[in-house]
Amino acid sequence: MNKRELTPLGAEVKKRLIDIGMTQGQLAEKIGTSDQYLNLILYGQRSGKKYLSKIMTELGIDPDTIRQPA
Template identity: 60%
Template sequence: MQKRKLTQVGIIIRKRLIEVGKTQVQLAKEIGTSKIYLNHILHGERSGKKYLAKIFSILGIDPDSVKRTA
């Protein structure tokens, strides 16, 4: 079984979660989805278009900086 890898956006979100001391469960509740769905977004299995702006806002991530690194 192949190990799943985080996308560039997933890496940025995960690092920021650690910096601000939040869990994926907490973030998922704040954006109104499940931890499983959030995990799918971080691994690129779902686009997350509906949630990305809210995730960036909650975590204080500049969306333009994400686009430059993606």
């Protein structure tokens, strides 16, 4: 079984959640999606384009600081 890896965005989201003491479930609720769907976004299995700006706004992430895959 392959181990899934967080995308660069996913890693930053996880780090910010820890920094501010918020759970992934709480973030999902705030941006209007399910915890499961948010998880798929963080692991790159869904693009989540509809939610990306909401995630970054909610967590105060600057999109320019996220390393994009080559």
